[in-house]
Amino acid sequence: MDKILSIAPGRTCLFGDHQDYLGLPIIACTINRHITLMAVKNNKDYFFLDKPDIKIKRKIYFKNDIILPEKADFFLSTLQVLKRYGCIPNCGYDIKITGTIPINAGTSSSSAVVVAWVQFLLKAFGPQELLSPKSIAQIAFESEVLEYNFPGGKMDQFSISLGNIIYLETGHDFLVDVINSPLDGLIIAESGVKKDTIGLLKTLKENSWKAIKEVEKQIPNFSINDAKIEDLNMYFDCLTDDLKPYFEAALGNYDVTKKALHEFKKETLNLEKIGSLMNLHHHYLKNLLKITVPKIDDMIDAALKAGALGAKIVGSGGGGSIVVLSKKENEQQILDAILATGAKDAYAVSVDRGANVHFVNHF
Incomplete structure (x- = not known):
């Protein structure tokens, strides 16, 4: 052929x-x-x-x-x-x-x-x-x-x-x-802000690994894969202030992902719960890793005010896009609200x- x-x-x-x-x-x-x-x-x-x-x-x-x-x-x-x-x-x-x-x-x-x-x-x-x-x-x-x-x-x-x-x-x-599991109500919105993927990833990766290695030095048999968010203060005792946000983000996002997997394995998806976990994930990305920009912040705030169940930045950060979870009946008003912020584009997608x-x- x-x-x-x-x-x-x-x-x-x-x-x-x-x-x-x-x-x-x-x-x-x-x-x-x-x-x-x-x-x-x-x-x-x-x-x-x-x-x-x-x-x-x-x-x-x-x-x-x-x-x-x-x-x-x-x-x-x-x-x-x-x-x-x-x-x-x-x-x-x-x-x-x-x-x-x-x-x-x-x-x-x-x-x-x-x-x-x-x-x-x-x-x-x-x-x-x-x-x-x-x-x-x-x-x-x-x-x-x-x-x-x-x-x-x-x-x-x-x-x-x-x-x-x-x-x-x-x-x-x-x-x-x-x-x-079928997942309806997904929206992608593009900020139009270009990002420096390689440079940003390099910085975040180096600092996150540095924080993890510091904890490993001081706590015998520590593994980030077995760490629990409830023990965060104990881990903080091993870290300087500049490394704490990177460690908390790594551990917090890990905890959120495990909880999300638990939800996805259920026979019927609880979209409100998944949306709230998306919002928590975005909190770590925005406030600790600081990978958002004002346009992204405006888009997410607009989506949530218009009735979105959850919204988060996607990818390396510094620009790019967001993903939004909504109920089907709120989809159009959320799209309109995002576009009103000056977003480059916004549209519903399916898996x-x-x-x-x-x-x-x-x-």
């Missing part, structure tokens, strides 16, 4: 922002916004990439030695990682990549592109046994994070590959649980299936 269609959804984080780089769990879900990669065999020795949404075209000669530039190039890093897995391109493709996922908005457009690229390459060149959601996610994670020694975690790649709502233990021996790839007879 000469034509391949690879699709990857965006994602939003419901619980666990700034937790995955600490090896702590997250709860995230895919949304019905997508990256679409359409590939047609060209029988050349290169991939011709056309990204009309951002007006970029390029050729990648796959027979050349891969030299990664200083600025991240995930198309090349993926080829390098996949080569180690035995995926060796032997024919070129004309590739068009389009998307409905907002760029630089905290909904993982870049990770969706990487997942779609990984899927395409494996479908075209094998090994076919790696075309499973977990394998695709792991390869995308290695290509996007490990290959560049970036500070990110595994949430984006695994959420996008597996789909639905997932609970992900992000430590070395990570466990993933797909939650199939989506995971990434997928297949040969096609026509486009």
Whole structure:
């Protein structure tokens, strides 16, 4: 077959922002916004990439030695990682990549592109046994994070590959649980404020780990995975004032995520309870990690005043987007209230299936 269609959804984080780089769990879900990669065999020795949404075209000669530039190039890093897995391109493709996922908005457009690229390459060149959601996610994670020694975690790649709502233990021996509970009433709102993902993540990760290591030095057998929020004052005795907010945020967000998982495992979801946990999660992100900006604060305040059950910033912070949980009957008034703050966009979304790839007879 000469034509391949690879699709990857965006994602939003419901619980666990700034937790995955600490090896702590997250709860995230895919949304019905997508990256679409359409590939047609060209029988050349290169991939011709056309990204009309951002007006970029390029050729990648796959027979050349891969030299990664200083600025991240995930198309090349993926080829390098996949080569180690035995995926060796032997024919070129004309590739068009389009998307409905907002760029630089905290909904993982870049990770969706990487997942779609990984899927395409494996479908075209094998090994076919790696075309499973977990394998695709792991390869995308290695290509996007490990290959560049970036500070990110595994949430984006695994959420996008597996789909639905997932609970992900992000430590070395990570466990993933797909939650199939229907979750209605989700809203995504874009601030339009650009963010410095890598720089912000690096600072927060370093300070959070520094705080955890200080506690480990002073409390025998301490593990953040076993720590309890009720013992916070005991842990504070080990820390200087500048590190306390990072530790409290790590422990508080961990506690919130565990409580949220308990709610998601119930037969009937209590949206009010889940919303209140989202609000508590946002408290830690805003007041302790201080990752919000005035536009984000205004959007969240407006959503809650208009009847939202819960609202929080998504992703690394410093801009980007928020996710809101509402009852269906309040959806439009919440959207109107958010847009009235000057938000770039706001729209209802639904939980989506995971990434997928297949040969096609026509486009």
